[in-house]
Amino acid sequence: MALTLGLVFLGAPVWVPAYAKAKSDSQTLSSSLSTEIYENWHDQKRNRDLPVKIYLPKSASNAPVVVFSHGLGGSREAALYLGKYWSEHGYVCIFVQHPGSDESIWKPKVESHEIKTFRGFLNALKDTLKDPSHAINRANDIPFIVDQLEQKAKPDSGSCLQGKIDTNNIAIAGHSFGSWTALTASGQKIIGPRGSVMTFADPRLKAAIYLSPTCPRKTVDPSVAFEDIALPGLHMTGTKDTSPIGETKIEDRRAAYDSITRADQYLVIINKADHMVFNGRPRKRNGDKVQQDIIARASTYFLDAYLKHSPDALKWLHEYAYQDLAKYGTFEQKTAKL
Numbered sequence: 001m002a003l004t005l006g007l008v009f010l011g012a013p014v015w016v017p018a019y020a021k022a023k024s025d026s027q028t029l030s031s032s033l034s035t036e037i038y039e040n041w042h043d044q045k046r047n048r049d050l051p052v053k054i055y056l057p058k059s060a061s062n063a064p065v066v067v068f069s070h071g072l073g074g075s076r077e078a079a080l081y082l083g084k085y086w087s088e089h090g091y092v093c094i095f096v097q098h099p100g101s102d103e104s105i106w107k108p109k110v111e112s113h114e115i116k117t118f119r120g121f122l123n124a125l126k127d128t129l130k131d132p133s134h135a136i137n138r139a140n141d142i143p144f145i146v147d148q149l150e151q152k153a154k155p156d157s158g159s160c161l162q163g164k165i166d167t168n169n170i171a172i173a174g175h176s177f178g179s180w181t182a183l184t185a186s187g188q189k190i191i192g193p194r195g196s197v198m199t200f201a202d203p204r205l206k207a208a209i210y211l212s213p214t215c216p217r218k219t220v221d222p223s224v225a226f227e228d229i230a231l232p233g234l235h236m237t238g239t240k241d242t243s244p245i246g247e248t249k250i251e252d253r254r255a256a257y258d259s260i261t262r263a264d265q266y267l268v269i270i271n272k273a274d275h276m277v278f279n280g281r282p283r284k285r286n287g288d289k290v291q292q293d294i295i296a297r298a299s300t301y302f303l304d305a306y307l308k309h310s311p312d313a314l315k316w317l318h319e320y321a322y323q324d325l326a327k328y329g330t331f332e333q334k335t336a337k338l
Contacts, residue, residue, distance in 0.1 A: 034058060034087040037160055038076075043144045050141060051076050051097040055087035056160060064169040064307035067145055068095045069138065071176030071212075071279055072245070073125050075103045079175060079211075079280045085296040091303060092165050094149070098141055101134040101177060122244055129245075135190075138177070139200040142185040146170060146204050169307040172202075173209035173299075175279050176243070180214040183256060187229040191220045201228065207306040208233045209299050211278040212241050215248065215255035226259040233257070234266045234302040236295055238273025239329070261337045266317060268298055270329040294328050 037054040053076040057063060066086055070078035076097040083093045106124045109115040115124060128134060150167050152159035174182035184190065186208045187201035208231045216225040237253035257267040273291045280292065298321065304313035316324075317333065325331045 041148050046140065048137070049099065050145070053077065053083070053095040054160065055083040055093035056164065057087050057090055057092065060092055060164040062166045063090055063092045063164060064303070065149060065165050066091050066093045066171045066173055066303065067142065068093060069174035069178035069181040070097065070102065071178050072101055072128065073103055073106055074279065081280045081292045082296055082299070086300060086303070089300050092161065094145060096141060096145055098138050100137055101128055125245055138181045139184045142172060142181065143200070143202050146202055169206055170204060171207040171209065171303060171307055172205050173211070175211040176214070176275065179210040179212055182208050182210055183214065186231045186233065189225050189228060191216065191225060199228065205231060207231055207303065209302065210235045210256060212237055212275055213253050213256045215252040222255040222259040226256050229260045230262040232264045232306045233260060234299060236268045236278065238270045238277065240272055240274040243275050263336045265334050266302060267332040268325060268329060270294055294325065298325065
């Protein structure tokens with residue numbers, strides 16, 4: 001099946017030869033407010049293993065869920081600041097790792113010294129995008145994860161999620177290639193070069209967060225690609241949100257926001273925020289903490305409004321967000337056209 005994506009999907013850490021060892025499956029780390037659990041979920045139909053990191057609030061009971069998808073070359077350790085913040089505010093978070101478009105495409109080559117330069121690192125990422133099966137795998141990963149959530153929530157599942165989650169209130173979130181994954185799960189049409197159309201929308205999702213949102217190929221009309229999306233969405237980008245892969249322009253990051261009309265949409269553009277600040281780079285730059293605080297706080301208001309159905313959170317989005325965020329960037333909103 002021929003499929004050309006032509007998008008910018010960088011989501012790996014900034015280039016550093018040294019990196020932390022991956023956590024083992026079933027390892028559990030605890031803090032005063034939440035527990036971090038590492039598991040491996042097996043999709044028998046596709047014979048595909050998906051590593052996940054679960055952020056489980058210690059007080060979780062029938063809690064809403066956020067499923068997070070990392071960018072190209074990333075892992076379940078992406079956006080640590082969001083997993084911790086959301087879980088501390090009452091959300092069970094499932095950070096998914098997508099084999100084939102994860103850190104496995106570069107990490108072993110760095111370890112073996114096959115990749116020695118930043119250019120070699122970028123080439124490894126670009127080579128991965130040439131194979132459309134990785135995008136299709138990602139698109140199928142999200143429904144599988146939701147299936148697993150429904151099974152693991154059952155009273156007799158024996159899972160750490162047993163009785164802990166509300167499967168009627170699940171949001172999808174992602175950064176870069178993960179935002180493409182989130183858009184696809186929300187209902188984005190994948191339109192091939194010859195006009196073929198595929199969709200992977202999951203109707204069990206109730207809201208979506210798109211960090212560094214992707215745009216379709218240049219030959220595809222965004223209004224067509226995104227016309228079926230009917231989920232409330234929060235789009236977040238920055239005035240420096242470019243990537244060394246592809247030719248996506250900063251203004252392209254708002255294509256999904258401008259095109260989606262069937263549900264409430266919100267757009268935050270943070271001054272001087274670049275591509276990797278959203279992913280939570282391991283090496284902090286000046287301003288990262290402030291920007292990540294904005295991302296975490298605004299996204300939690302959005303989740304509270306659409307998963308916890310909080311009138312106060314919805315009021316913030318509609319009445320106070322513009323003023324609160326004015327010092328740090330711009331905020332736009334639009335309501336659904338019925």
